[in-house]
Structures are given as structure tokens and as C-alpha cells.
Amino acid sequence: MDELHELKKAFQEELGTVAGLEDLQKLKAKFSGRKGKVSAHLKKISALPPEKRSQFGSTLNEIKKFIEKEVIQLEASLKAEVQQKRLQTEFLDISLPGRRQLFGREHPINQVLTEAKDIFISMGFDVEDGPEVETDYYNFEALNIPKDHPARDMQDTFYVSEDIVLRTHTSPVQIRVMEKRTPPLRIIAPGKVYRCDADISHTAMFHQIEGLMVDTAIAFSDLKGVLELFIHRLFGKDTPVRFRPSYFPFTEPSAEVDIGCIFCGGSGCRVCKTTGWLEILGAGMVNPKVFEMVGYKIDQYTGFAFGLGIERIAMLKYSIDDIRLFYENDCRFLSQF
Secondary structure: OHHHHHHHHHHHHHHOOOOOHHHHHHHHHHHHOOOOHHHHHHOOHHHOOHHHHHHHHHHHHHHHHHHHHHHHHHHHHHHHHHHHHHHHHOOOOOOOOOOOOOOOOOOHHHHHHHHHHHHHHHOOOEEOOOOOEEEHHHHOHHHOOOOOOHHHHHOOOOEOOOOEEEOOOOHHHHHHHHHHOOOOEEEEEEEEEEOOOOEOOEOOEEEEEEEEEEEOOOOHHHHHHHHHHHHHHHHOOOOOEEEEEEEEOOEEEEEEEEEEOOOOOOOOOOOOOOOOEEEEEEEEEEOHHHHHHHOOOOOOOEEEEEEEEHHHHHHHHHOOOOHHHHHOOOHHHHOOO
């Protein structure tokens, strides 16, 4: 028992010499650690006479609790002193604004794509999808573009193999849908397409929406009405629209669709090459040869098709002159939309 009293006295003496948290940790390990003095005395209990073990163990337990309590109190006091010194010596500018948490948002390409899809859906069009890796047949031949056709020179194609390509447009979706369904049809096919081209107005991967309507009495006037309504909803009801004769192997007759230059209001500028017009999409009546490829009777059905690039629309809508900005992942650019 005298040893226990000496143990407590020794602890109190050394506690008074503690100058900091490091000294306190050493003191704690010395007395109440796994190899400390309290543990050493616990091992002595088994060697004591049975009648003395209870008193010895009880007294040792009280000393252990006393040591732990004193250590905790002194530790809290020392930490408070350290904190107070930091507050006195370190400068904390509470007038600085907080760091605002940045939140992601929909990419501008997806914003325009969603807006365009919503417009066509409101006109009764269904949304269809298809593979991005296509066969040569669906990407070209079924659209009246055989292997020796000069129109293939208009599309710089990524070939996976001789008969497998990365689709150059979403028109193959139209073929796949017509093979499975009979008219009337009213669909759009949005998605990624690929062409071996890259500059300020082209990227190797971009997005398109192509549309198709087939029924027993579809006329060019229906095509004109649908596209004018789409353009006016997208760019405003006062946007001028014109149709120019053009050529596409899968439509006949074909047309390029222009809108009045949104940069100069039609007066002529560098963007529109002083013409006052900007090309926005291609369209036309479905070529009868395409109907023959899918088994439609050309004396029974007519239809129209159109295609537009989403990046092109976004560049016009937001007055952006370099398509590569969309894919550089610069938050300063993307956060504007």
C-alpha cells in the first residue's frame, strides 16, 4: 500500500513539471500506458495474500482513475492555451467572402439538343435511336449512296473495317425504323456522329438531329411548314427563312434551309459573307429509291427528311465563332450558359 501512495505522490510531482502537450503525453504513457507503472502494479496482485488483494486492487483502481482525470483536465487546459496563443499571433481575416460551392450544369450542347427535341416532340415526332458503329449498308447504300457514288466524297468517314464505319449521320436510324414499321411515321433521330474533319467550325465528333415523316399524302409544303415552325420557335418568330435548291442522294427534290443572319440582321457581315443569310440545315422529299430499299410502295407513300447539326445551331444561338470551345472543358466558358 505504501508503494501505491508513493505512486500517486510521484505522479503529482511530475504532473507539476509538465510544460506542454508533448510532456503530458510522455507522463501519460509512463504512468497509465500499457507498459506504465499502473500496469506494473496490477501484475503484483496475484502475488499478494488473498485477504489483501481486494484493498490493493481497489486503491490501485482509484489511483488509475485519478491519473486519467488529471491528465484529461490538464490536456484541455494546455490545448486552450495553444488555441489562445494562435488567436493572438495568427491573423484571421473574417471579412473575406466565403468560397462558394460550384455546382455542375447541363452542357450548352445538351441544352440546345434538349430544346430542339422538345420542339419536335411537341409537333408529334417520336424519338428513335440507333448504333453509332454502323454497317456500310445502313450508313450509305440503303440511303442511295453506293460504293462508287461521288456523294461519298462529301463525307470524310472513319472506317473500322471495309464494311463497318462510325456513322457519318443519323440517317441510318431512319432506314432501321422504316424496315420495322409501316407508315404513318413521324420520327426524329438525335445522336452523335463522326467525320474525319477538324477546324474552327468542325469536330471529329458532333451531334445531329435528323427527322423523317412518311404517309400517303406528304408534300413539300408539309416539310416547309414543319421546319419554319421549328426555326421560329428556336430563334424567334421574326427570323427570316428561305429554301434553296440543293442536292442530297437520299432526297429528291432537296433543299438547303437558310435563316436571316442573326449577327447583322440581314445587312451583310463577315459571318454571313455579306449575303445576309446563314445556312442552318438540309432537307428534301425522300428519294423513291430509299423507299424501294425498305420495301415501301413508291406509288402509295411519300415523305420528307431533314438533318441539322446541333453544334451549328448552338454557335448561331449563342454567337460563338469557334466550335472547339464546346469541348475544351473551360469552366469560365461553360458557366455562361
